Amino acid sequence: MAKDIRNRNVNGTSSNFFSSQNSSMTTKKLVIKNLKSSILTPPADYFDKIWPLLKQALEAILNGRNSPTNEEQLYRHIDHLCTTTSTNEAINSQPSLLYENLKGVFDDHIQTLLPTLLSDINDSNGYLRVLNSIWNDHLVRSILIRQLFIVLDRTYVLHAAVPNIWELNQDLFRRYIMQNSIISNRCVNGLLKLIEQERRGETIDRTLMKNLIRMLIDLHLYKKDFEPLFLQSTEELYHNEGRTLIQTLELSQYLSHVERRLHEEQLRIKNYIDQSTKLQLIHIVENNLIANHIKQMLSKSFDTLIDENRLSSVAVMYDLFLRTGPLGINDLREAFGNYIKVHGRVLVIDVDKDDKMVDELLEFKEKLDHFVHECFHSNEKFGNILKDSFEFFINQRSNKPAELIAKAVDARLRTGNKEATEEELEKILDKLLILFRFIHGKDVFEAFYKKDLAKRLLVGKSASVDAEKSMLLKLKQECGNIFTSKLEGMFKDIELSKDIMTAFEQYLHGHKAPENIGMSVCVLTMGFWPTYPTVTAILPPEFCRLQEIFTTFYLSKHTGRKLQWQYTLDHCLLKGWLKQKAVKEFHVSLYQALVLLLFNQQNDVTYKDIHEQTKIVEPELKRTLQSLACGKIRLLNKKPMSKDVNSDDLFSLNTSFEHKLIRIKINQVQLKETPEENSSTTERVVQDRHCQIDAAIVRIMKTRKTLSHAQLMAEVFSQLKFLLSTSVVKIRIESLIEREYMKRSAESANVYEYVA
Amino acid sequence: MRIRLKEFNGVAVWKWVTNDDSCGICRMQFDASCSECRYPGDQCPVLHGECRHCFHEHCIMKWINAQQTNKLCPMCRGEWKSLP
Numbered sequence: 001m002a003k004d005i006r007n008r009n010v011n012g013t014s015s016n017f018f019s020s021q022n023s024s025m026t027t028k029k030l031v032i033k034n035l036k037s038s039i040l041t042p043p044a045d046y047f048d049k050i051w052p053l054l055k056q057a058l059e060a061i062l063n064g065r066n067s068p069t070n071e072e073q074l075y076r077h078i079d080h081l082c083t084t085t086s087t088n089e090a091i092n093s094q095p096s097l098l099y100e101n102l103k104g105v106f107d108d109h110i111q112t113l114l115p116t117l118l119s120d121i122n123d124s125n126g127y128l129r130v131l132n133s134i135w136n137d138h139l140v141r142s143i144l145i146r147q148l149f150i151v152l153d154r155t156y157v158l159h160a161a162v163p164n165i166w167e168l169n170q171d172l173f174r175r176y177i178m179q180n181s182i183i184s185n186r187c188v189n190g191l192l193k194l195i196e197q198e199r200r201g202e203t204i205d206r207t208l209m210k211n212l213i214r215m216l217i218d219l220h221l222y223k224k225d226f227e228p229l230f231l232q233s234t235e236e237l238y239h240n241e242g243r244t245l246i247q248t249l250e251l252s253q254y255l256s257h258v259e260r261r262l263h264e265e266q267l268r269i270k271n272y273i274d275q276s277t278k279l280q281l282i283h284i285v286e287n288n289l290i291a292n293h294i295k296q297m298l299s300k301s302f303d304t305l306i307d308e309n310r311l312s313s314v315a316v317m318y319d320l321f322l323r324t325g326p327l328g329i330n331d332l333r334e335a336f337g338n339y340i341k342v343h344g345r346v347l348v349i350d351v352d353k354d355d356k357m358v359d360e361l362l363e364f365k366e367k368l369d370h371f372v373h374e375c376f377h378s379n380e381k382f383g384n385i386l387k388d389s390f391e392f393f394i395n396q397r398s399n400k401p402a403e404l405i406a407k408a409v410d411a412r413l414r415t416g417n418k419e420a421t422e423e424e425l426e427k428i429l430d431k432l433l434i435l436f437r438f439i440h441g442k443d444v445f446e447a448f449y450k451k452d453l454a455k456r457l458l459v460g461k462s463a464s465v466d467a468e469k470s471m472l473l474k475l476k477q478e479c480g481n482i483f484t485s486k487l488e489g490m491f492k493d494i495e496l497s498k499d500i501m502t503a504f505e506q507y508l509h510g511h512k513a514p515e516n517i518g519m520s521v522c523v524l525t526m527g528f529w530p531t532y533p534t535v536t537a538i539l540p541p542e543f544c545r546l547q548e549i550f551t552t553f554y555l556s557k558h559t560g561r562k563l564q565w566q567y568t569l570d571h572c573l574l575k576g577w578l579k580q581k582a583v584k585e586f587h588v589s590l591y592q593a594l595v596l597l598l599f600n601q602q603n604d605v606t607y608k609d610i611h612e613q614t615k616i617v618e619p620e621l622k623r624t625l626q627s628l629a630c631g632k633i634r635l636l637n638k639k640p641m642s643k644d645v646n647s648d649d650l651f652s653l654n655t656s657f658e659h660k661l662i663r664i665k666i667n668q669v670q671l672k673e674t675p676e677e678n679s680s681t682t683e684r685v686v687q688d689r690h691c692q693i694d695a696a697i698v699r700i701m702k703t704r705k706t707l708s709h710a711q712l713m714a715e716v717f718s719q720l721k722f723l724l725s726t727s728v729v730k731i732r733i734e735s736l737i738e739r740e741y742m743k744r745s746a747e748s749a750n751v752y753e754y755v756a
Numbered sequence: 757m758r759i760r761l762k763e764f765n766g767v768a769v770w771k772w773v774t775n776d777d778s779c780g781i782c783r784m785q786f787d788a789s790c791s792e793c794r795y796p797g798d799q800c801p802v803l804h805g806e807c808r809h810c811f812h813e814h815c816i817m818k819w820i821n822a823q824q825t826n827k828l829c830p831m832c833r834g835e836w837k838s839l840p
Contacts, residue, residue: 458767518763526769526787546764560801566767573763596759
């Protein structure tokens with residue numbers, strides 16, 4: 001009908017409008033009707049007729065031959081058989097009959113495969129190949145048959161609760177072949193043998209492996225038959241391998257071996273083992289090769305790895321341990337910390353190596369930093385253990401490291417330090433500062449730093465004011481205002497002295513200037529600077545006059561003060577007419593000047609006379625004479641010639657003195673630290689610490705009123721940062737009891753009471 | 757051979773002229789500053805009284821200004837008159 005209307009619309013032009021209106025008014029519907037099934041209902045014995053044909057074809061396919069009947073025809077028969085519906089029960093049951101018969105054929109066929117697979121094939125590899133080819137044939141043929149019987153699959157199988165043809169085929173294969181314990185064992189053992197061969201380094205047929213494992217997976221036998229045995233054999237292998245190799249191999253070799261094994265197993269998964277086994281497999285390898293041996297690896301030769309700077313091995317170690325979880329990493333971290341403590345202590349503790357200590361510490365630190373960055377991927381926890389361990393060992397020796405770090409800084413900041421540009425200098429100062437950060441007794445550092453800074457500033461040996469200021473700033477950032485306030489005061493004094501000197505020069509213009517002698521003076525504020533011993537010496541008149549002029553000037557500007565000259569820090573420029581024309585200038589210390597000026601009057605002077613006429617204190621005078629007569633630059637001759645100055649030596653001017661420079665510095669002796677200076681600096685720190693201990697004890701007692709000895713000790717130790725011994729604290733307590741800050745309790749000698 | 761002094765670079769330490777080591781009020785050494793100042797210097801000199809006692813200027817002025825009636829030396833309770 002619809003077709004008619006369309007035809008009319010196309011042909012009839014004028015009636016177009018009318019007719020379409022008309023048709024919409026009668027509302028015609030499109031109706032889809034079922035496809036007409038073939039009119040022929042198959043006869044009741046249709047199945048019996050076609051089955052022999054089908055069976056013949058099936059057997060042909062199953063045996064790998066071409067079907068004798070045309071497959072198209074067979075397909076139509078099956079189609080006909082399956083799609084016909086009828087009231088006749090016999091006809092309706094035909095598909096199920098077909099299915100059952102099909103099953104029977106499969107069943108029979110698969111059983112014919114058994115003898116081959118049960119026969120003796122000694123070579124397990126050959127056996128696997130046979131199995132593989134049977135499986136492959138089975139697959140190809142199953143597919144062909146499924147295609148042929150696809151109508152059965154889509155009609156009967158859909159409604160009846162039976163497996164489809166493909167599954168049926170697989171089920172049968174599984175049941176008869178792979179669930180046969182002999183075949184299954186031979187197959188699985190064969191596979192395991194191949195894997196073992198590959199693990200030994202031989203090449204195997206990976207495609208064969210892959211196919212058969214695929215087969216096991218397809219037949220749902222992988223998890224049951226293969227995987228447990230595979231994992232078990234893996235476990236056994238690596239368990240033994242781990243135990244023997246950790247004994248025989250060197251650690252770095254062992255580590256790379258483990259790395260290689262892991263890589264191989266991962267490849268194995270990629271190549272043929274199923275992904276689902278990955279976690280378990282890798283876990284087994286990690287457990288047996290790494291986790292079980294962590295302690296042994298660390299105790300065995302971890303230290304040697306670090307000693308020998310084997311960054312790559314340690315990096316591998318870290319990566320491997322990281323796989324096994326936090327425990328291994330913790331152990332590694334501890335081992336790293338212990339290494340630092342043990343080896344660092346060696347650097348610090350040896351008295352004979354003091355001059356190299358700081359350099360070695362810097363080197364050690366740099367090396368360890370390298371490990372943290374390169375091997376431990378800058379893991380924060382490793383950075384922390386590095387710091388903690390450094391702090392631990394560097395404080396194992398009290399005071400000396402702090403002193404030596406201060407001196408190292410001094411050496412870098414002095415003039416004549418040619419090693420560095422400004423940037424390099426900054427860098428090395430930063431590094432030294434890092435070491436300084438680990439030191440508990442910062443007061444020792446401060447004392448020595450201050451002493452050296454004073455010399456640099458006063459004797460004019462500071463390499464650069466900028467570097468000095470930047471170091472000061474660093475210390476300030478590190479330790480706060482109070483720590484550096486005195487150091488800043490020193491800089492302030494130097495600035496102030498410059499102002500004073502400009503004023504002084506103007507002042508000199510108005511007064512009679514002493515015969516062309518230049519003069520500059522640094523005026524120090526007592527509290528900022530290290531305390532210097534007051535020494536006396538007899539000065540020649542020109543010196544006295546200069547000092548007087550300056551003192552008068554200074555006191556006129558600042559009332560209520562007095563000036564004390566520090567002879568050990570004074571230095572002079574001397575002009576010497578050696579021969580006819582050779583004029584030289586010498587930078588000398590005041591003491592050196594005093595000695596040299598004596599030779600204007602006499603040619604030969606004995607030690608005793610020098611001592612008599614200058615009154616320089618004994619050790620200083622000896623040092624001064626030594627610097628003039630026994631150093632590199634010899635202005636004086638000494639009789640007898642020797643390295644040490646004795647009290648009956650005779651001195652004379654070295655008239656044959658020659659030097660290529662005009663201006664010569666021989667006052668380095670002033671910069672050198674004398675043993676007395678060193679001990680007095682340390683002594684002062686000790687005194688300061690006594691005061692701090694006293695203060696801490698009094699503070700604690702004031703809050704607690706009564707406290708047992710043990711408790712008091714514990715509190716004191718927790719409050720004070722520097723290393724202190726119990727005996728010192730005990731002495732301080734005794735002293736405080738004596739001074740009546742506290743007393744022993746009347747009831748118990750072990751309890752103290754605060755005295756208000 | 758003749759040797760002559762050409763230049764003299766001296767170092768001197770200044771101290772307050774006092775009769776005592778430390779200030780009787782703040783107990784700080786005179787060589788250090790009083791508790792209010794960061795540095796010792798002319799902003800806070802040492803004042804001497806007629807009674808021969810001396811104090812940081814800041815310390816004694818604070819004391820004197822706190823006194824209601826008579827200005828007394830905190831050490832000897834005599835009348836405080838500072839020497840020029």
